[in-house]
Amino acid sequence: MTTLTRFRHSGTALAHSLSPTAWRSTFAMRPADAIFAPAMKVGIAAALVLVGGGLLGHGQLAGVASLGALASAFGRYQPYPRLARILALVAAALLISAGAGAFMGAANVPIALQIVALSLLAGIAAHLFSAFGITGPGAVILVFAASAGSGYAHTFDAVPQVIAAIAAGAAVGWLVAMAPVLVAPMGPAKLAVARAIASVLRLGTDRLGTDGLGTDDAGTRPGAAAVPLRLARESVALSAGAVRTGSGRALRLQREADALNQLLDEASTARTLGGPARAAALERLARHESELRRTWRTPAVAASAAAGDHASPQGFVAAARGRIGSRESGSRALRMAAASALSGWAAVGLGLEHPLWASMGAVAALQGLNYSVTVQRGIQRLLGNVAGAVLALALLSVPLGFWPSVALVVAFQMVAELLVLTNYTLTTIAVTPMALIMTGLGSHLGPDAAVSRVADTLVGVVAGVIVAALSIPLSDRAHLAHREPAG
Known part of the structure; x- marks a missing residue:
């Protein structure tokens, strides 16, 4: 058979x-x-x-x-x-x-x-x-x-x-x-964040489900944006690196990483909002997405107590070792x-x-x-x-x-x-x-x-x-x- x-x-x-x-x-x-x-x-x-x-x-x-x-x-x-x-x-x-x-x-x-x-x-x-x-x-x-x-x-x-x-x-x-990397070390991270925000914005344009959260015609829930958000956080972490010195460059990269992670926190939160709060959050995120694609500037974002530490990405070789088989x-x-x-x-x-x-x-x-x-x-x-x-x-x-x-x-x-x-x-x-x-x-x-x-x-x-x-x-x-x- x-x-x-x-x-x-x-x-x-x-x-x-x-x-x-x-x-x-x-x-x-x-x-x-x-x-x-x-x-x-x-x-x-x-x-x-x-x-x-x-x-x-x-x-x-x-x-x-x-x-x-x-x-x-x-x-x-x-x-x-x-x-x-x-x-x-x-x-x-x-x-x-x-x-x-x-x-x-x-x-x-x-x-x-x-x-x-x-x-x-x-x-x-x-x-x-x-x-x-x-x-x-x-x-x-x-x-x-x-x-x-x-x-x-x-x-x-x-x-x-x-x-x-x-x-x-x-x-x-x-x-x-x-x-x-000499002039725009956070460029790939900013693009990744912009793409993650875009995935959340696409959810916002889908028709609303009965629970007030966006779904598309195939029934996709806001979790559909989870992968772009995760990849963006990984890109931010890798681009900023660990601050091992007090050099101006290292501190500047960390500040940019903090701002980008705050944007990702906002994008993640926006998936669970409903009504006017959701519309306002998506409008704000849309402005940030446009600015991020210029890659030369990181949008100024107010610090939030909700933003916390994020898990470090898996090492390059370690990740490959897990997939080699x-x-x-x-x-x-x-x-x-x-x-x-x-x-x-x-x-x-x-x-x-x-x-x-x-x-x-x-x-x-x-x-x-x-x-x-x-x-x-x-x-x-x-x-x-x-x-x-x-x-x-x-x-x-x-x-x-x-x-x-x-x-x-x-x-x-x-x-x-x-x-x-x-x-x-x-x-x-x-x-x-x-x-x-x-x-x-x-x-x-x-x-x-x-x-x-x-x-x-x-x-x-x-x-x-x-x-x-x-x-x-x-x-x-x-x-x-x-x-x-x-x-």
Whole structure:
């Protein structure tokens, strides 16, 4: 009975991937805020690395180094003390991936074995990223770095060059991402508080329940804002740190933290209010939210006796240690590794020129938290690659030269970062020409590479969706809620 149930569940999942609902969802646009600062950091990091490499006469290595600079795209909105650790882990993962790819390229390891090694690496990285709560482009960047290392290193003398280039790029990415801590150390905390307040304000706009407290059409109670409030308190605590000295900076940060915690206390209290008191509290919180998003000022808030000590956030490593044994995360990592390997082998069997691009397509699709998101990301990546390839075809048909290529890479990276939280299809349209131009820096990459990119992506997406459907847990039923109505 269990086998039959799983077979039916997998069949329904596969049918969902072809449904009009699944394809329509790929065009949904999500609201996103505070997108310019992360995009600027990624653009600045890429520009510094590419321009520096170009001036030193190492155009192709500059392209490899720019993959290291993509470390700056991870952990957006994290408080700076935690961001420093996140970026260090990402940099280490990039070094291992690029180094492994370069070593295999220099040793002429058969491509089928390279695919196995890099697929396992992607799965392990995805599991570790999940355990440490590392958000961003995900394990697909590691496969990209390994592919670049393998393509560059044809002799063992080139392996240290690849590692040095990735290390230099990652160092630049770390410095650029961390630089705002010098002028706005509480910036991420203020944004987190603003978002927590916004979640409380959304509850206030819902229709009122019979008890006078806000509920939405699904019956959600004010507890829905509990997670943003908890994350905001954690961000405030991490951003302020412990006051170990009497320095002016430490005391100023503590005063700002006290004010932000007071705002969170007010937001938490507002969830339980009713009538005119609730309306007045929400109006006051709305003004504070607007001011917080400027990030340069902390609203002046009167001290309250109700504000007390708040629990310290769990340590970065301690929290990961508790999640490292997650069976769900481990299963996702195994599915990712299997899909990556199968898609890469399929690309080899089909005679495609860049089989690791197929592996990247599978890894990117399987970064979704459930099957519904996997299908959505797969379709978005495929459609985005087709549109992006058309754009890349036009660009690669003309001799761009190194410096125009650098300008285009930086511009496309910034556009991708601006769009990544809004719609993945639009993001992929920008990423595709960026990746192709970056791959061709210092060497000629013809227009046929754009066609190959689409073919490899198709193989990767199909393999990823099939593996996800065949291994879908019986508890994963999110896609069933979006089925077309009968009749």
